[in-house]
Amino acid sequence: MNASPAADSRLDETIRLGHGSGGRLSRELLDGLILPALGPAGPGQMDDGAIFSPPPGDLVFTTDSHVVTPLEFPGGDLGTLCVSGTVNDLAVMGARPLALSLGLILEEGLPMDTLRRILESVGRTASASGVRILCGDTKVVERGKGDGIFVNTAGIGHRIHRLEASRIRPGDAVVVSGNIGDHGFALLTQRKGFPLESPLRSDAAPLFDLIHRLCEKVPVRWMRDPTRGGVATALCELCQSQPWSVTLTENSLPLDPAVRGISEILGLDPLYSANEGKFLAVLPAASVDAALEILRSHELGGNAARIGTITEDHPGKLLVATDFGNARVMGMLASDPLPRIC
Amino acid sequence: MAQPWNEFRDPSIARSLREEIRSIELDRPATLMEVCGGQTHTIYKYRLREMLPPSVRLVSGPGCPVCVTPISYIDQAVHLAGIPDVDLFTFGDLLRVPGTHLNLEQARARGGKVHVVYSPRTALEYARSHPKSQVVFLGIGFETTIPSFALALREAIDHQVGNFSVLLSAKRVPPVLEALLAGDAPLDGFITPGHVTSILGSEVYSRLTLRYRVPMVVGGFEPVDLLVAIRDLLLLLARGESVSGNAYPRAVKPEGNPKARRLIEDIFVPRHEELRGLGTIPDAGYGLREEFTGYDAARRFPFDGLESREPRGCRCGQVLTGSIEPSGCPLFGKACTPDHPIGACMVSSEGTCNAAFLHGESP
Numbered sequence: 001m002n003a004s005p006a007a008d009s010r011l012d013e014t015i016r017l018g019h020g021s022g023g024r025l026s027r028e029l030l031d032g033l034i035l036p037a038l039g040p041a042g043p044g045q046m047d048d049g050a051i052f053s054p055p056p057g058d059l060v061f062t063t064d065s066h067v068v069t070p071l072e073f074p075g076g077d078l079g080t081l082c083v084s085g086t087v088n089d090l091a092v093m094g095a096r097p098l099a100l101s102l103g104l105i106l107e108e109g110l111p112m113d114t115l116r117r118i119l120e121s122v123g124r125t126a127s128a129s130g131v132r133i134l135c136g137d138t139k140v141v142e143r144g145k146g147d148g149i150f151v152n153t154a155g156i157g158h159r160i161h162r163l164e165a166s167r168i169r170p171g172d173a174v175v176v177s178g179n180i181g182d183h184g185f186a187l188l189t190q191r192k193g194f195p196l197e198s199p200l201r202s203d204a205a206p207l208f209d210l211i212h213r214l215c216e217k218v219p220v221r222w223m224r225d226p227t228r229g230g231v232a233t234a235l236c237e238l239c240q241s242q243p244w245s246v247t248l249t250e251n252s253l254p255l256d257p258a259v260r261g262i263s264e265i266l267g268l269d270p271l272y273s274a275n276e277g278k279f280l281a282v283l284p285a286a287s288v289d290a291a292l293e294i295l296r297s298h299e300l301g302g303n304a305a306r307i308g309t310i311t312e313d314h315p316g317k318l319l320v321a322t323d324f325g326n327a328r329v330m331g332m333l334a335s336d337p338l339p340r341i342c
Numbered sequence: 343m344a345q346p347w348n349e350f351r352d353p354s355i356a357r358s359l360r361e362e363i364r365s366i367e368l369d370r371p372a373t374l375m376e377v378c379g380g381q382t383h384t385i386y387k388y389r390l391r392e393m394l395p396p397s398v399r400l401v402s403g404p405g406c407p408v409c410v411t412p413i414s415y416i417d418q419a420v421h422l423a424g425i426p427d428v429d430l431f432t433f434g435d436l437l438r439v440p441g442t443h444l445n446l447e448q449a450r451a452r453g454g455k456v457h458v459v460y461s462p463r464t465a466l467e468y469a470r471s472h473p474k475s476q477v478v479f480l481g482i483g484f485e486t487t488i489p490s491f492a493l494a495l496r497e498a499i500d501h502q503v504g505n506f507s508v509l510l511s512a513k514r515v516p517p518v519l520e521a522l523l524a525g526d527a528p529l530d531g532f533i534t535p536g537h538v539t540s541i542l543g544s545e546v547y548s549r550l551t552l553r554y555r556v557p558m559v560v561g562g563f564e565p566v567d568l569l570v571a572i573r574d575l576l577l578l579l580a581r582g583e584s585v586s587g588n589a590y591p592r593a594v595k596p597e598g599n600p601k602a603r604r605l606i607e608d609i610f611v612p613r614h615e616e617l618r619g620l621g622t623i624p625d626a627g628y629g630l631r632e633e634f635t636g637y638d639a640a641r642r643f644p645f646d647g648l649e650s651r652e653p654r655g656c657r658c659g660q661v662l663t664g665s666i667e668p669s670g671c672p673l674f675g676k677a678c679t680p681d682h683p684i685g686a687c688m689v690s691s692e693g694t695c696n697a698a699f700l701h702g703e704s705p
Contacts, residue, residue: 193464267380267691323353324565326389328701 015110020140037119041126050134060095063154075201079121086155087129091208092223095157102136107146129206161215173285174308184273198258205277222282229333232271236332247319248308272333350564359569366576371397378535379406379692386701388565401664406692410617414647416441423454431465432480462494469506478639481508486537489602492609509639517626523554531575533561536590543598544588555584562590619659658685668698
């Protein structure tokens, strides 16, 4: 974004152990790369901790670690992912993101240019979400003991909307803010040796703005960002031990044709695939049209759809109604999906 | 929304097929076996059994390659993962299949170099760029995947990639079906596997239908494909015709794929093969031709397998031959789940127990 890669000529081309020593090299890395790359979203003061004054009311506090491979992928990179993930966790709790921390664990030998690009994404995504990175930390591990970069972000938000599962009633509608499974399938197709090419891009994006617009106009009861484990696992967790069930309508699920095709070929269910820029919302059925209009008029909600209903039969279960007029029960994702071989 | 497979999932077509199936008059109940695990999953997922009259019973067959692989193979792979120079390459399906002591995922956690790939070519490329490593590809599959093993081996042979080898457990569908027919399972007809038959050709089953007087129809993997195959089988049974048919003509031709078969025959020869639940079956597997046995990992890294034994209480063997339903196994859904699988049929996405667990529960 800003300076060319060699802005600070003292910097090495790759990360070395000394960059995590806390000494002069660490300072060089911070001043020469990290802070310039983060830009205006970065911290102002360099003390042992950040001081800020939250508005009155409830705070929401969350943390998330990111270990994605590859570090850069179509539609985003580790930088967009680590900010979106935490901002979205706050947003689906009904909170406006106020502050993030950024903990970096770098592997010796990581190219500085890669680190710079990823931190520029961190800065850009944080600015777009209206949140500052108030504190951070950098450590370096020996080559072979990390996977390029591991990142932890913790976030604090100010709760402005009440979103709670206890407010859900049978008859409510289940809405998703766009296509399902894009992130998981986009990353799958980037793996080394993957036999299929696709135009898929990760959907990683910060959702606070979209969520805030929706919650200001529509009485949303509950929200969740269906990341790892996908839509099915998020909804299984929701209805477990509840006196109601969730019934999805199979043919209403919004799917990119590439996701549909790859899922058919490999036998992987998009309902178990990760999303990084989508949310699930439960809201009164009477508000569905208004909700879809708000979502679809926003660039991050173009393919929003109603995908199901809160139902009374079979409490505690997630059901999928097929075109064939029958329904099957879906459970949580057990472990990493394994593509079939035959 | 565009649905490319719509026609083959069309509920109204399915309903009219159901009516057709119900109108076929049989003089006795019929038990049909779907051979392939992919078909089993569709049958469970779309609850096709519920659409059939009570006189027609579907049982699942041995068409899940990982499931029919004996436990000694897994033990041998785990043993290979423990050899310091060895890099092991496998399809993802195999990773959590239990061995006698460990599975491959656990072997990897203990330091074994186990890589998940989508093609044996990736393993071959790794071998060429890592000449000091011994690269072993775990070649498990039926006739659908065997051509890809043959292609990688052909390239390894032509370029003399000496540090590449394959641990084979390659199976041939027709001899496995013959073993089932020669056994005492009361099977009245077979839905034969679409993908395998696209290689072998739909004519391949004619000898079996004639000899054992059982109709066989090639089936696809969509609900409508399978309902058509079931209808065709029942019509043949009603007419007393023991012939082979093809309900998946958009993928399967009578002559199959001769190029892929030649590729197989150039590298492999049929050999006796042990299958879980079925024992050792003549000609049911493939071994490397004598001149290529240098690429056989089983020869390069001998392993006796004497300690291998199936998990106690596991009835995968009977599930694979259609003798019991998954729910007939006392471990099913209790001790044995996809999170903590005891038998191979619960692990593989083509396994019958896995399908029954994921989709089998009645709402």
